[in-house]
Amino acid sequence: MEGGDHLAHERKKAQFDVEAMKIVWAGSRHAFEVSDRISKLVASDPAFRKDNRPMLSRKELFKNTLRKAAYAWKRIIELRLSEEEASKLRFYVDEPAFTDLHWGMFLPAIKGQGTEEQQQKWLPLAYKMQIIGCYAQTELGHGSNSSKWWPGGLGKISTHAVVYARLITDGQDHGVHGFIVQLRSLDDHSPLPGITVGDIGMKFGNGAYNTMDNGVLRFDHVRIPRDQMLMKVSQVSREGKYSQSNVPRQLVYGTMVFVRQTIVADASCALSRAVCIATRYSAVRRQFGSQNGGPETQVIDYKTQQSRLFPLLASAYAFRFVGEWLKWLYTDVTQRLQANDFSTLPEAHACTAGLKSLTTAATADGIEECRKLCGGHGYLCSSGLPELFAVYVPACTYEGDNTVLLLQVARFLVKTLSQLGSGKQPVGTTAYMGQVEHLMQCHCNVQKAEDWLKPAVILEAFEARSARMSVACAKNLSKFTNPEEGFAELSGDLVEAAIAHCQLIIVSKFIEKLQQDIPGKGVKQQLGVLCNIYALFLLHKHQGDFLSTGCITPKQAYLANEQLRALYSQARPNAIALVDAFNYTDHYLGSILGCYDGNVYPKLYEAAWKDPLNDSVVPDGYREYIWPMLKQQLRTARL
Numbered sequence: 236m237e238g239g240d241h242l243a244h245e246r247k248k249a250q251f252d253v254e255a256m257k258i259v260w261a262g263s264r265h266a267f268e269v270s271d272r273i274s275k276l277v278a279s280d281p282a283f284r285k286d287n288r289p290m291l292s293r294k295e296l297f298k299n300t301l302r303k304a305a306y307a308w309k310r311i312i313e314l315r316l317s318e319e320e321a322s323k324l325r326f327y328v329d330e331p332a333f334t335d336l337h338w339g340m341f342l343p344a345i346k347g348q349g350t351e352e353q354q355q356k357w358l359p360l361a362y363k364m365q366i367i368g369c370y371a372q373t374e375l376g377h378g379s380n381s382s383k384w385w386p387g388g389l390g391k392i393s394t395h396a397v398v399y400a401r402l403i404t405d406g407q408d409h410g411v412h413g414f415i416v417q418l419r420s421l422d423d424h425s426p427l428p429g430i431t432v433g434d435i436g437m438k439f440g441n442g443a444y445n446t447m448d449n450g451v452l453r454f455d456h457v458r459i460p461r462d463q464m465l466m467k468v469s470q471v472s473r474e475g476k477y478s479q480s481n482v483p484r485q486l487v488y489g490t491m492v493f494v495r496q497t498i499v500a501d502a503s504c505a506l507s508r509a510v511c512i513a514t515r516y517s518a519v520r521r522q523f524g525s526q527n528g529g530p531e532t533q534v535i536d537y538k539t540q541q542s543r544l545f546p547l548l549a550s551a552y553a554f555r556f557v558g559e560w561l562k563w564l565y566t567d568v569t570q571r572l573q574a575n576d577f578s579t580l581p582e583a584h585a586c587t588a589g590l591k592s593l594t595t596a597a598t599a600d601g602i603e604e605c606r607k608l609c610g611g612h613g614y615l616c617s618s619g620l621p622e623l624f625a626v627y628v629p630a631c632t633y634e635g636d637n638t639v640l641l642l643q644v645a646r647f648l649v650k651t652l653s654q655l656g657s658g659k660q661p662v663g664t665t666a667y668m669g670q671v672e673h674l675m676q677c678h679c680n681v682q683k684a685e686d687w688l689k690p691a692v693i694l695e696a697f698e699a700r701s702a703r704m705s706v707a708c709a710k711n712l713s714k715f716t717n718p719e720e721g722f723a724e725l726s727g728d729l730v731e732a733a734i735a736h737c738q739l740i741i742v743s744k745f746i747e748k749l750q751q752d753i754p755g756k757g758v759k760q761q762l763g764v765l766c767n768i769y770a771l772f773l774l775h776k777h778q779g780d781f782l783s784t785g786c787i788t789p790k791q792a793y794l795a796n797e798q799l800r801a802l803y804s805q806a807r808p809n810a811i812a813l814v815d816a817f818n819y820t821d822h823y824l825g826s827i828l829g830c831y832d833g834n835v836y837p838k839l840y841e842a843a844w845k846d847p848l849n850d851s852v853v854p855d856g857y858r859e860y861i862w863p864m865l866k867q868q869l870r871t872a873r874l
């Protein structure tokens with residue numbers, strides 16, 4: 236079959252209104268319209284071509300990124316795009332660049348930690364891109380006194396940085412503070428006196444994150460003007476006197492709360508992209524299972540394929556909704572901070588840290604699983620999956636190593652439990668800890684497989700598991716005379732308790748989403764199926780936790796798995812429509828296996844001939860190396 240829509244028969248199977256689901260995925264009709272318009276704008280502009288990335292040398296790749304960034308900025312100005320539209324445009328250009336750090340961290344750091352006066356001075360310059368900034372926190376070695384190492388945009392492009400460094404006045408160390416530092420001349424881009432700066436070198440994968448100039452930075456007697464210390468949280472007077480505003484010191488780390496929240500939203504984009512590719516290809520690919528000479532089985536019909544693919548599809552939706560909620564939480568905490576209410580900052584920190592950890596780990600693993608789900612072709616760069624994996628996998632490390640972040644969550648949980656004794660009622664995502672007595676002894680009320688479809692049953696099982704794991708950690712910790720020693724010794728268990736808590740958050744936010752009014756034929760039902768797949772898949776995967784804490788019985792674990800299989804069958808006819816609802820253009824997907832029309836094989840065949848290696852029939856190097864070898868063997872054979 237040539238041309239046409241090879242997936243049309245699959246699209247006809249859908250039992251819900253795909254257009255309505257697109258709105259749910261986007262978050263609102265307005266968000267959908269912006270995203271749809273901008274994605275098409277980028278896809279239709281040859282200047283944003285990206286299929287040649289894996290073939291380019293680092294220098295060519297980097298120059299190409301600079302060209303695209305400058306062209307994108309020109310289009311943003313010409314088309315008078317709003318901030319929302321401009322950020323969508325950068326998203327659909329789909330190439331990590333110094334602009335990510337400028338808009339994503341440099342500007343937010345000044346907004347969050349600069350005084351009104353500092354904001355008035357620096358933000359207009361940054362908004363007009365008259366200065367370009369990065370975020371320099373991480374060090375090559377340990378402590379805030381060696382060389383900065385890793386900051387994106389630092390290596391070759393940034394003119395300024397927000398640098399985190401120790402503040403010492405009158406011989407007293409006041410800890411880490413943020414400073415705006417000019418790095419390069421605005422005339423000829425050379426480093427200013429005392430500053431050594433450069434790129435840290437090639438990173439994992441061809442193309443991929445190598446479009447970014449992650450950098451190294453050293454200072455030698457560099458003077459930072461006093462008014463370039465970000466002074467919302469603490470100040471130094473002209474006389475060198477240090478003082479602190481009436482706000483928590485933790486606000487110095489506020490930019491991380493913001494960025495981790497965006498990383499959760501991004502996880503759903505990266506995972507849904509991989510899942511879209513793997514789902515479409517699984518419907519196109521036929522392998523074995525032919526009966527009476529009929530067509531072979533579509534691999535998507537194998538239960539094993541479904542049990543690997545559909546939980547990832549469900550996870551993409553789950554991460555989308557928890558990301559939406561996290562954005563709300565961040566907005567809420569920001570408004571409270573402006574009114575001097577700091578009470579929800581620890582929860583916002585724990586939620587963003589924990590969910591960043593969970594969603595990036597699952598997404599990185601999920602992309603790799605999608606590659607395997609596509610068989611051999613998944614390993615080709617033209618599948619889009621190798622580059623997506625290489626770009627995505629550092630998300631498990633940047634903005635805080637995932638294990639380090641889970642330990643932050645664990646500290647928060649232990650603290651929450653310890654405060655129960657003093658009568659402090661937990662709120663928000665830890666409110667369930669208020670029912671800890673009930674959760675420690677409740678029994679799961681599942682007698683038949685369908686009982687697992689009740690949201691209250693699922694929630695109670697997840698709450699009980701999380702509460703019991705945290706309480707067990709707290710009890711074990713209390714046996715240590717030195718709490719820090721105990722925390723270090725039990726850190727493995729603490730990480731598992733933190734994971735259980737964060738999984739509960741994701742499941743509960745999906746269930747809450749379903750309690751809203753969701754228009755569109757069959758849309759809510761499909762989301763219900765996905766929500767149950769997500770929850771029961773987690774329960775099946777972590778059944779050791781649920782069983783060992785006595786939250787469920789072996790029989791109930793068996794019933795959960797039985798229900799999960801039934802849910803896969805319900806999702807099957809809707810699979811293609813559920814990934815169509817992401818509304819990704821073929822340009823954004825960047826994958827032959829995932830193309831909308833499913834016409835995979837002719838495109839793969841054509842693409843192979845475009846590889847530079849096929850420019851000539853006899854490759855470069857043949858005459859030099861292979862021909863003499865063949866001749867030699869011929870001579871030996873004749874002897």
Ligand SMILES: CC/C=C\C/C=C\C/C=C\C/C=C\C/C=C\C/C=C\CC/C=C/C(=O)SCCNC(=O)CCNC(=O)[C@H](O)C(C)(C)COP(=O)(O)OP(=O)(O)OC[C@H]1O[C@@H](n2cnc3c(N)ncnc32)[C@H](O)[C@@H]1OP(=O)(O)O
Pocket residue numbers: 329330331335339370372373387443485486488489491492494497498501502505580581584622623626627630632633634635636639643646
């Ligand atoms: C084919 C595809 C092609 C293209 C694809 C295109 C796009 C790519 C696709 C997807 C990309 C995805 C997302 C992109 C979005 C953005 C990312 C872009 C680039 C990455 C940029 C990366 C930047 C960085 O990494 S910046 C460096 C970040 N560093 C860290 O996070 C370090 C981790 N460590 C910590 O967080 C530590 O806590 C600390 C901040 C260093 C402090 O440590 P310290 O030991 O001093 O203190 P404690 O940890 O004990 O904490 C003390 C106290 O403070 C509370 N606390 C800690 N942190 C916070 C906080 N952030 N907010 C509030 N409170 C905080 C802590 O709980 C303690 O409280 P208590 O005293 O009450 O216990």
Ligand SMILES: Cc1cc2nc3c(=O)[nH]c(=O)nc-3n(C[C@H](O)[C@H](O)[C@H](O)COP(=O)(O)OP(=O)(O)OC[C@H]3O[C@@H](n4cnc5c(N)ncnc54)[C@H](O)[C@@H]3O)c2cc1C
Pocket residue numbers: 336370371372373384385386387444449629632633634635636637638639642
């Ligand atoms: C692509 C990329 C982009 C980046 N961009 C930026 C940027 O723009 N700006 C910036 O400032 N930084 C940036 N970073 C740096 C990033 O934030 C750090 O790499 C990250 O915070 C992890 O710190 P680390 O590298 O020091 O790892 P380490 O802390 O050395 O971690 C090494 C190992 O030790 C473990 N470990 C560490 N501490 C503990 C602990 N307390 N308990 C138990 N285990 C522990 C970790 O789990 C990990 O397995 C970037 C990194 C990457 C990869």
